[in-house]
Amino acid sequence: MDKDLLLSITSLQETTITIRENIVEKQRIISALMKSKIFPKEDYEKMRIMFKDVSSLLDHSSFNFERLEFLQNTFLGLLDMEQNRVIKIFTVVTVIFMPPTLIASMYGMNFHFMPELSQKWGYPFAVLLMILSSVITLLFFKKKKWL
Numbered sequence: 079m080d081k082d083l084l085l086s087i088t089s090l091q092e093t094t095i096t097i098r099e100n101i102v103e104k105q106r107i108i109s110a111l112m113k114s115k116i117f118p119k120e121d122y123e124k125m126r127i128m129f130k131d132v133s134s135l136l137d138h139s140s141f142n143f144e145r146l147e148f149l150q151n152t153f154l155g156l157l158d159m160e161q162n163r164v165i166k167i168f169t170v171v172t173v174i175f176m177p178p179t180l181i182a183s184m185y186g187m188n189f190h191f192m193p194e195l196s197q198k199w200g201y202p203f204a205v206l207l208m209i210l211s212s213v214i215t216l217l218f219f220k221k222k223k224w225l
Contacts (some may be wrong), residue, residue, distance in 0.1 A: 083153060084154075085152055086152070087146055087149055087150045087153065088150070089152070090146050091143060091146045091147070094139055094142050094143045094146060095143070097139050098136065098139040098140065098143065101132060101135050101136045101139060104132050105129065105132045105136060106131065108125055108128055108129045108132060109129065111125060112125050112126070112129065115154060168222075170190065170219060170224070171220075174212050174215050174216055174217060174219075175212065176215075177208070177211035177214075177215060178208035178209070178211055178212050179213065180206060181207050181208050181211060182204070185204045186221060
């Protein structure tokens with residue numbers, strides 16, 4: 079995702095707003111001239127056409143602004159999806175390593191009355207239990223199609 083693209087869209091939106099304000103001002107001037115008593119009536123039809131033209135330019139600038147807003151929303155939506163994917167990966171990794179961390183912390187408490195600590199198979203049992211808990215968590219995620 080490119081930061082410059084978002085800045086470019088924002089710049090175009092600001093330009094469109096400026097153009098729209100300019101067009102609205104022109105429309106007000108034409109409207110005021112048409113209502114003026116000193117304005118010649120024979121030019122009224124030309125001014126009415128100009129007023130319609132300015133109105134259509136105003137509609138076009140509104141349309142362009144909406145398109146730019148749509149592009150900006152699309153870009154931000156894609157950016158949100160990318161961020162959600164990254165956060166999902168971090169969450170899955172955290173959850174996968176949570177059970178082994180719990181098991182390791184329990185065996186690291188240095189209690190004297192843990193029978194498997196004095197056995198030959200105690201260490202391999204703890205390591206196997208940590209690996210098995212990670213694999214089971216990973217398989218659970220895959221079964222639920224969260225990965």
